[in-house]
Amino acid sequence: MMYLHDVWVNWFEGEENGYSVCYFHEWRKEDGIELLDQVPLLYITQALYNYIENDMHDLPKGLLDSIYKRAYVRKGQERTMLDYACVVTDGNDIVAIDTIGYQIPIRKSRLIPRQEHLVFDMVRNTKPQSFKFNENLVEKEYHMLSMTPELIFGLTRRERQLKQLLMMALDQLRTTNNLEELRYWLTEWDPKQYPFIRYMDEEMVWNALLEGVRQGWSNAHEDLCAKLIKGQAFLEQMWELEQNPEQNTSKQK
Numbered sequence: 001m002m003y004l005h006d007v008w009v010n011w012f013e014g015e016e017n018g019y020s021v022c023y024f025h026e027w028r029k030e031d032g033i034e035l036l037d038q039v040p041l042l043y044i045t046q047a048l049y050n051y052i053e054n055d056m057h058d059l060p061k062g063l064l065d066s067i068y069k070r071a072y073v074r075k076g077q078e079r080t081m082l083d084y085a086c087v088v089t090d091g092n093d094i095v096a097i098d099t100i101g102y103q104i105p106i107r108k109s110r111l112i113p114r115q116e117h118l119v120f121d122m123v124r125n126t127k128p129q130s131f132k133f134n135e136n137l138v139e140k141e142y143h144m145l146s147m148t149p150e151l152i153f154g155l156t157r158r159e160r161q162l163k164q165l166l167m168m169a170l171d172q173l174r175t176t177n178n179l180e181e182l183r184y185w186l187t188e189w190d191p192k193q194y195p196f197i198r199y200m201d202e203e204m205v206w207n208a209l210l211e212g213v214r215q216g217w218s219n220a221h222e223d224l225c226a227k228l229i230k231g232q233a234f235l236e237q238m239w240e241l242e243q244n245p246e247q248n249t250s251k252q253k
């Protein structure tokens with residue numbers, strides 16, 4: 001068993017998509033950084049890595065057994081054992097995981113660059129371990145609240161968060177499915193379509209709106225998002241968290 005020591009992690013909890021687990025250059029000062037005093041390192045197959053990084057399924061029993069109570073987190077002078085935590089790599093990418101006692105990767109984190117280089121050096125002359133798992137689950141199903149990577153890649157952390165927020169607001173709009181309301185928001189998004197919008201039914205309006213906003217991110221997306229969430233306390237709170245966020249650009253680690 002290979003181990004890493006003094007590993008800085010920035011846990012993202014409940015994220016099923018790897019694109020939501022931010023790399024070091026997008027960590028922020030207000031993020032809760034932890035220090036893993038010791039953590040097992042597993043070099044695994046690409047299929048299993050994708051299964052772990054991009055979903056929230058049960059981890060293979062063999063993997064869980066191999067890492068059981070082998071990781072420790074340090075807070076000040078206190079050293080606490082973790083039930084199931086490790087760092088996994090397929091030789092191309094790396095993610096740290098912690099199940100917080102369950103069998104699924106509840107928390108995920110990237111590593112700082114120096115430790116990423118160390119991981120790649122450690123596995124360079126070794127072969128990936130094989131663990132039995134349900135490979136039928138590798139083919140992930142995406143939907144509006146879990147967008148395909150193609151709709152996310154190239155966006156900053158703030159843009160990704162706001163796009164997710166926009167999709168949550170649109171999901172609520174779709175649930176209500178009020179024709180006049182849908183027409184209003186499509187007109188807000190694309191005023192040039194107004195002469196045609198009044199002849200569209202719910203399905204046509206919804207498809208036009210969703211197709212219009214799902215690609216990329218722009219000031220128009222941000223304006224629509226701000227208007228859609230107005231008066232919804234929970235969504236407004238999420239919006240506020242993404243206004244002028246400070247990023248952690250520390251080079252000390």
